Amino acid sequence: MSTPFIGNQAYFPGIDAIPFEGRGSDNPLAFKVYDAGKRIGDRTMAEHLRFAVCYWHSFCGNGSDPFGPGTRAYPWDAVGGGLAGAEAKLDAAFEFFTKLGVPYWCFHDIDLAPDADDIATYERNLKHMVGLAKARQEATGMKLLWGTANLFSHPRYMNGASTNPDFAVVARAAVQVKNALDATVELGGANYVFWGGREGYASLHNTDMKRELAHMARFLTMARDYGRSIGFEGNFLIEPKPMEPMKHQYDFDSATCTGFLREHGLDGDFKLNIEANHATLSGHSFEHDLQVAADAGLLGSIDANRGNPQNGWDTDQFPSDLYDTVGAMMVVLRQGGLAPGGLNFDAKVRRESTDPADLFMAHIGGMDAFARGLEVAHALLADSPxxxxxxxxxxxxxxxxxxxxxxxxxxxxxxxxxxxxxxxxxxxxxxxxxxxxxxxxxxxx
Incomplete structure (x- = not known):
């Protein structure tokens, strides 16, 4: 039976709602472990795991890397750019969300709407797309886990956003954060994320690090105050990452972010969004950075992915290591769960994976891996010595x-x-x- 979606065509023809078929199934488009309604302790799997699909990798990524152009051309790309292309992408995204059966999604402002250097045009584009996204949420039951602003891709942010040495750039970053917060509130988002992006330095020779960190704290405080003033009641989240794209990121790891938030009196409103690949890039295990955040009372949400130790950079692969998922869920269960955060698949299919079905299979594998991690972690905590x-x-x-x-x-x-x-x-x-x-x-x- 097909899952209903809003749009003029099926962007994933031949793929219906992904069923749960159990461990005996050989169907690559079926869950083997993730059974949304199965109770683990006092909650269902869906309530424990709170899965989300990210907009950027799944619907904007084309498989390009530093050594070559994109390898994927999805049907919605044929519509072209501008608002028409953004609307087609939105239809494709909500078709995917509902067929996969996840409850949440996440986005950056310029994933959802066409960017523009002219502020009025940028704001008009985003407002238009937020209105459409809200209608699709209401029609499908999807919810927004978190929103954020992309403050790292545009050339204006080559020296950072809130930490930029040019005040004009800091002010321009505020445009995007204000609008992304507005969008998050309009869509009922449970959290709002800050990823440092280029908040760091390439060289200490030309950097006043103390001043930049003070400016970042001031900017986050202003964002917090604005968000609360428009009715945002959720968590603000900082996502640690040690390096890349900058030589050194100011949000290096859980411990660094915890110290920063406490120093500037932000730990009452901010928590951490821990990404597995970022943790391993900092020289820690995924479980370590989760535990540090949890011990500080600051574990808010998780970006579920993994890296490749042979490559040594942020490969954002889908999670498949059961030892990682068991360790992660042990931390989550001990702290009583993730809500209002969740498990967002900040992950992308490999450059060599070029079929639309690959996107489903990647998410199915990640969801099964965390579902099994949940089962084992719960059993270890509840039934073992x-x-x-x-x-x-x-x-x-x-x-x-x-x-x-x-x-x-x-x-x-x-x-x-x-x-x-x-x-x-x-x-x-x-x-x-x-x-x-x-x-x-x-x-x-």
């Missing part, structure tokens, strides 16, 4: 002298005297392999 092992490892701090230390009731001299009294500590194994084996055991169930 995992959490008991971890508590046991720190049990010496739960009573007696260890608890007195943790509570701040001892000084350094007292610790010295206790150590002398106790003698050489007994060696205790960390049993890392036991944990790894348990993950494998539950993955095989």
């Amino acid at each position: 995992w959490e008991g092992w971890r508590r046991e490892r720190y049990a010496s701090f739960d009573a007696g002298e260890g608890k007195a230390f943790a509570d701040g009731a001892l000084d350094l001299a007292a610790l010295r005297d206790l150590a002398e009294k106790a003698g050489e500590p007994t060696q205790r194994s960390g049993r890392q392999e036991q944990y790894e084996n348990l993950v494998n055991q539950y993955l095989q169930r």
